[in-house]
Amino acid sequence: MTFVGWLQIVLVFGLVLAAAAPLGAYMAKVYAGERTVLTPVLAPAERLLYRAAGVDPAREQGWLGYTLGMLVFNAAGFALLFSILRLQDILPLNPQGFGAVAPDLAFNTAVSFVTNTNWQNYSGESTLSHFSQMAGLTVQNFLSAATGLALAIAFVRAFSRSGATTVGHVFADITRSTLYILLPLALVTALVQVSLGTPQTLDGSVVLTTLEGGQQTLAMGPVASQIAIKQLGTNGGGFFNANAAHPFENPNALSNMLTIWQMLVVSTALVFAFGRLVGDRRQGRAILAVTGLLLVTAVGLCYLAESAGTPMLAAAGLDPAGGNMEGKEVRFGIAMSALFAAVTTGLSDGAVNAMHASFTPLGGMVPMVLIQLGEILPGGVGSGLYGMLVVAILAVFVAGLMVGRTPEYLGKKIEAKEVKMAMLAILVLPTAILGFSAVSAVIPAGLAGPGNGGPHGLSEILYAYSSAAGNNGSAFGSLSGNTPWYNTTLALAMLLGRFAFIVPVMAIAGSLVAKPKLAASSGTFPTHGPLFVGLLVGIILILGGLQFFPALALGPIAEHVQMQAGALY
Amino acid sequence: MTVSQRIETAAQTEGPSTLAAQVRPAVVLVAAFTLLLGIAYPLAVTGIAQAVFPAAANGSLVTRDGAVIGSALVGQTFTGPGYVHPRPSAAGAGYDGLASSGSNLAPTARTLADRITADVGTLRSGGITGLIPADAVTTSGSGLDPHISPDTALLQVPRIAKARRLPEAEVRAVVLGSVEGRLFGLIGEPRVNVLALNAALDDLKP
Numbered sequence: 015m016t017f018v019g020w021l022q023i024v025l026v027f028g029l030v031l032a033a034a035a036p037l038g039a040y041m042a043k044v045y046a047g048e049r050t051v052l053t054p055v056l057a058p059a060e061r062l063l064y065r066a067a068g069v070d071p072a073r074e075q076g077w078l079g080y081t082l083g084m085l086v087f088n089a090a091g092f093a094l095l096f097s098i099l100r101l102q103d104i105l106p107l108n109p110q111g112f113g114a115v116a117p118d119l120a121f122n123t124a125v126s127f128v129t130n131t132n133w134q135n136y137s138g139e140s141t142l143s144h145f146s147q148m149a150g151l152t153v154q155n156f157l158s159a160a161t162g163l164a165l166a167i168a169f170v171r172a173f174s175r176s177g178a179t180t181v182g183h184v185f186a187d188i189t190r191s192t193l194y195i196l197l198p199l200a201l202v203t204a205l206v207q208v209s210l211g212t213p214q215t216l217d218g219s220v221v222l223t224t225l226e227g228g229q230q231t232l233a234m235g236p237v238a239s240q241i242a243i244k245q246l247g248t249n250g251g252g253f254f255n256a257n258a259a260h261p262f263e264n265p266n267a268l269s270n271m272l273t274i275w276q277m278l279v280v281s282t283a284l285v286f287a288f289g290r291l292v293g294d295r296r297q298g299r300a301i302l303a304v305t306g307l308l309l310v311t312a313v314g315l316c317y318l319a320e321s322a323g324t325p326m327l328a329a330a331g332l333d334p335a336g337g338n339m340e341g342k343e344v345r346f347g348i349a350m351s352a353l354f355a356a357v358t359t360g361l362s363d364g365a366v367n368a369m370h371a372s373f374t375p376l377g378g379m380v381p382m383v384l385i386q387l388g389e390i391l392p393g394g395v396g397s398g399l400y401g402m403l404v405v406a407i408l409a410v411f412v413a414g415l416m417v418g419r420t421p422e423y424l425g426k427k428i429e430a431k432e433v434k435m436a437m438l439a440i441l442v443l444p445t446a447i448l449g450f451s452a453v454s455a456v457i458p459a460g461l462a463g464p465g466n467g468g469p470h471g472l473s474e475i476l477y478a479y480s481s482a483a484g485n486n487g488s489a490f491g492s493l494s495g496n497t498p499w500y501n502t503t504l505a506l507a508m509l510l511g512r513f514a515f516i517v518p519v520m521a522i523a524g525s526l527v528a529k530p531k532l533a534a535s536s537g538t539f540p541t542h543g544p545l546f547v548g549l550l551v552g553i554i555l556i557l558g559g560l561q562f563f564p565a566l567a568l569g570p571i572a573e574h575v576q577m578q579a580g581a582l583y
Numbered sequence: 584m585t586v587s588q589r590i591e592t593a594a595q596t597e598g599p600s601t602l603a604a605q606v607r608p609a610v611v612l613v614a615a616f617t618l619l620l621g622i623a624y625p626l627a628v629t630g631i632a633q634a635v636f637p638a639a640a641n642g643s644l645v646t647r648d649g650a651v652i653g654s655a656l657v658g659q660t661f662t663g664p665g666y667v668h669p670r671p672s673a674a675g676a677g678y679d680g681l682a683s684s685g686s687n688l689a690p691t692a693r694t695l696a697d698r699i700t701a702d703v704g705t706l707r708s709g710g711i712t713g714l715i716p717a718d719a720v721t722t723s724g725s726g727l728d729p730h731i732s733p734d735t736a737l738l739q740v741p742r743i744a745k746a747r748r749l750p751e752a753e754v755r756a757v758v759l760g761s762v763e764g765r766l767f768g769l770i771g772e773p774r775v776n777v778l779a780l781n782a783a784l785d786d787l788k789p
Contacts, residue, residue, distance in 0.1 A: 021769055046586035067611040070598065079600025086605040090613040139681055149621030156620045157613070174591050183598065185608045192616065197624065204628045205635075211656055214632035214640045219681070222644075222651040224659045225781055226666060232654055232680035234642050238632065239625040256674075256683035259724030261656040262642065267771030293587030324690045327717070330699045331707075336717020336732075340695065341685040343723050344670070344730035347772035351724075368724045369685035372695075466689035492687035573691055582693040 015321045019349030023313060026271050026353065027306075030278040037279060038286025038298075044194045045167045045187070045291065056193045063189055074180035077524025080168055081517060083184035084161055088128050088513075091157055096124040098150040099142075108143035109218030110233075115141060122501040127151055129512035130158035130394055132244070132251030132364055132487035133504060135496040139233035139254050144216060151251060152240050156200070159247030159280075160191035162396025165516060166284060167191075169400045170291050172523035173424040176531035181523050191396075195280065196246060203276055204242035210272070211265030214238040237262055245276035248394040250364030250487040258354070258367040259343055270350055270367060277363045281392040284399050292424050296542035301402055303547045305392045308554065309360045312380050312391070317352035319377035324577060341372030352377070359384035362394030364487025371466070371474065371490035375577060378490070379570035382477050385484040387558040388443060394485060397512075400519050406541070407436045407522070409553045413539050413546075422538055425531040432525060435518040444561040446483035446510045450503050451476050451565065459499035465492030468583030469576060473569035478504060483511035645778065653778050658729040661781060665746035667731070667739050667758070669777045670718055671702060674726025685724045711738055730774035733762045747788050757783050 043050050064071060075083060098105065099120040103113045115123065119135055126133045127150075136142060142151070164187035171181050208214050213234040220232045237253045241263050244251060254260040264270050285305070289298020321337040328334050337348045346354070351368035358365050359381035370378050384391060390402040407423055411433050414421030421428040454460025454475045463478075464471035474493040481488055482504040489495065495504060540546065598604075632640040643655040653659050658669045660678045675682035688695035702720040716734040736758045744751040761780040765771045 018765070018769060025769070042586040046589040048586065048589065063612065063615055066615060067608040069608050069612075073596050073598030075598055076600050079598070079605075082600065082602050083605040083609065086602065087609040087612065090609045094613055094617065137682070139683065148625045149617055152625060153617050153621040157616060171590055174587060176591070180597050185612060189612065192620070197620070201624065201628065205631060208628070208632040208636045208640050211639050211643050213642045214629050215642075216629060217641075220642060220644065220651065220654075222653060225647070225652045225778060225785070226659075226661050226663060228660055230653065230657075230659055230678065230680050232642055232657060236625045236629055238640075239628040242628075243620075254683050254725075256685065256725035256727070259685065260683045261654075261658075261725060261727055261729055265643075265656045267766060271770065290586050291590050293585065323717070326690065326696050327699065327721075330696070330703050330720075331715050332699075332703075332717055332720065333714035333734075338690065338721075339717040340688065340690070340721040341724045342721075343725065343728050344718050344732055344774045345728075345772060350772075366724070369687055371687040371689060372685060374690050465687060466692050468689070468691055470689035470691055490687070491685065492689065573689070577691050581691060582696050583689070583691055 015317055016349065019317065019347070022349055023353050026274050029271070029275055030282055033275070033279050034282035035286055037283035039290060041195055041283055041287040042290040044190055045287070050194065052194055052198060060189060060193055064186070067185060069183065069185045071183045071186035074183050076179050077181050077520045077527070080181050080184045081520045084165065084516070085513065087184070087188065088161060091154055092124050092128045095127060095150050095154055096120055098146055099123060102143045102146045105143065105145045107145035107148070107216065110143070112141060112143050118498045118501040119496060122505045125505040125508050126487065127154035127249070127251060128158055129485050129508045130162060130247070130249055130362060130397065131482060131485040131508045132249045133482055133489065133508065134251055134255070134257065134487065135501060137255040138252055144235050147240050147253060148236055152243060155240070155243040155247045155249040155251070156192055156196050157188070158249065159196055159395040160188045162394055163191040163195070163284070164188045164396065165520070166396035166399040169403060169519065169523045170288055172527040173426055174292050175527050177529070178527050181527055196243065199246050199280070200243040203246065203272065204238045206272060207238045207242055207269060210269040212238040212241065212269065213262055234262065242276065245273045245363065245365060246280055248277060248281060248361045248363040250358065252365065258365045259369065264367055266345055267350065270346055270354070273365070274354055274357055277357055277361050277365070278392070280395045281361055281398045284396065285392055288399060294542065297424065300542045300547050304550045304554070307551060309356060309391045312360060312384055313353050313356040316356050316377050316380040317349060319374045319380070320348050320352050322374065324374055325580060326582070338374050338377070341369030343367065355381045356384060358488055359389065359486055360391035362389040362397055362485045364481065366488050369491055370477070370488060371492040375570040375574035378473065379566060381488060382473070382480055382570065383558065383562070383566070385480045385486050386443070386447065386562045387554055389484050389486060390554070397485065404436045404439050404519060404522070405554055405557070406550060407432055408440070409546070409550045410539060410541065412553060413549060419537060422532060423541060425534065426526045426529050427532065432522050435522045439515050439518040440557065442510055442514045443483055446507045447476070447479045448565060450479045450507050454503070459497065462497065463493045463495065463500055465494060466583065468581070469569050469573035470583065473573065476565055476569050479507050482507035485511050645782070647782060655776065655778065656729055657727045658777060661777065663746070664742055666781045666784065667736055667743060667777055670728055670731055671720065671722045672726040673722045678727060680727065683725045683727055685726060686722045706738070709742060729776055729778060731777055733773050733775055736775040736780065743784065747784070749788055753787070754784070757787055
């Protein structure tokens with residue numbers, strides 16, 4: 015670890031916080047329906063969309079209507095994306111002349127982008143036409159993120175309203191999230207990315223003769239417009255196979271800082287918006303403190319593990335001060351690779367600027383654990399906030415048990431129904447991850463996947479289902495996932511991780527919104543102080559540890575011990 | 584009125600909550616957003632990018648004597664003794680611009696250990712002693728890394744000087760001149776662009 019490495023890490027976090035506070039204030043205004051600077055430009059477009067779709071934002075929906083609307087919207091998005099992928103050979107903008115995407119891969123990719131996972135079983139530059147990248151993937155990059163934002167805001171309304179029945183209008187929330195928040199940010203940052211070197215062209219590829227006389231073909235396309243929203247919407251599905259390690263997606267250290275900033279900024283701003291919307295900004299700061307504590311610790315552990323290198327590299331005669339550079343780019347180095355890995359999994363982004371499969375066992379365990387903790391640090395756009403609030407409900411419940419009082423959170427009594435639904439949501443992740451991993455670890459179709467032997471093979475399977483169920487999308491790329499077994503089961507894990515989580519969460523919203531909002535009394539456990547921050551950190555770590563420690567012991571931890579003993583597979 | 588009061592008291596008349604009522608808005612919005620976000624937005628970015636940043640938007644191509652010889656951002660293969668060599672690459676057969684990829688080998692993979700031992704052996708037989716820089720025998724994440732560390736470039740000075748029949752000091756000066764430092768002394772890592780350095784070496788003496 016170096017001082018300048020840490021300075022860069024601190025700089026990125028500082029830039030995120032500096033932007034997230036004002037962006038959060040702006041987002042709170044957007045969701046409260048206030049006028050903003052962009053209203054004169056965007057309100058006519060918003061009204062036009064509502065008229066065409068037959069939406070009256072003033073007639074809101076109850077939790078069930080809201081959830082059904084979200085599900086139908088996502089089903090329609092899936093159907094369109096699946097069709098585009100299957101028909102790309104006859105659709106326009108296909109300069110490389112790619113054929114239709116295979117059915118199981120198209121299913122996996124469509125599910126993956128609709129659920130905000132963006133798992134890459136496809137290899138962008140050799141599979142997908144420009145039309146598929148633009149009208150297919152880019153659109154779902156926006157809409158899956160807007161869906162997450164809408165759900166989070168509906169959940170926040172459930173806390174702020176008293177004795178009500180409605181939680182908002184799902185189509186209005188999705189439209190506003192897209193038009194007022196994601197689209198302007200994407201437009202501006204895509205152009206900044208081009209200025210830093212990311213291509214944006216409708217041409218296919220350039221064939222050239224290298225300086226030494228060899229031939230090289232460079233795949234290009236509308237890269238910047240896709241990857242700007244890929245990062246802002248915590249999607250993570252790359253234009254190229256190598257994702258953000260590819261020099262066209264991420265040309266230099268500045269673009270790398272920009273993409274990390276893009277990943278973090280909307281989710282962090284939403285925490286600030288949350289504080290404003292519930293009328294107590296300290297509540298947002300408490301959540302932010304939990305996020306900061308855990309995320310910075312994770313970055314530090316990953317950075318430490320990667321800087322340490324491996325005994326094999328040292329024995330071969332490599333400079334131990336250089337750390338583990340297998341799978342990492344020189345322009346990013348160890349510090350920015352470790353930061354990227356922790357952020358992309360503390361969020362639900364899943365972009366990678368270094369190959370997690372080649373990380374040291376403990377360095378690679380950090381992103382895996384961050385996914386398994388529920389990706390709430392600060393989590394995916396929208397999904398991170400409602401995920402964190404579900405854990406907060408459990409935390410006040412545990413606190414209530416300790417003192418023997420009915421727990422409250424943000425003025426709402428947390429009772430049996432909320433706790434049951436919260437547990438139901440929490441259990442989705444371990445069920446999907448451990449269930450599918452266990453089956454894949456014993457059947458031939460599953461065992462055919464791992465590209466490395468020994469404990470690392472199990473880590474690859476475990477990481478894949480963690481990533482899918484957590485809607486992350488990063489991978490230990492050594493797993494051959496483009497097979498019918500993995501394409502199908504990973505897609506199922508993604509669907510479970512997204513929608514089986516959302517439905518109980520929205521049921522909590524429906525229950526809470528009807529309850530009266532109570533004023534804080536002397537007996538209320540304050541949820542904005544250090545005690546609550548400590549409690550929430552503890553609950554997050556205990557939940558994650560109880561669920562996943564045994565599996566981690568067989569994978570990355572076993573590999574670390576074996577590696578120190580000099581074992582090779 | 585604050586945003587929190589506004590969101591508490593927003594219009595709360597309940598609209599239709601049936602499944603059937605969701606179909607029209609869902610389908611119309613997906614179609615409309617596909618036009619806006621899938622066609623208009625990327626085309627707008629393309630139009631502005633091509634007008635304002637044409638070089639970057641088309642891949643930062645490098646030309647020499649009128650011919651395109653590569654992209655400033657993407658690495659390429661060099662094997663001749665007179666050129667500085669890039670890192671090993673896992674992209675296709677090496678620096679394949681259509682197959683970006685890392686090796687994805689585990690730290691405990693025997694294949695990785697064998698490859699690194701063999702590559703270090705090659706360097707040693709070329710007369711290189713001492714510690715090997717970490718990037719010299721490891722593959723990058725993309726397989727297209729355009730850079731090597733300054734130490735990895737300096738290691739190769741004797742071989743290049745011999746092949747080009749130049750004094751080592753002269754080659755070393757070109758290598759040191761091509762080192763890019765951290766931006767503001769803070770952001771990024773010290774590095775050497777392999778294509779730029781090799782073009783500079785060709786300028787010095789073909």
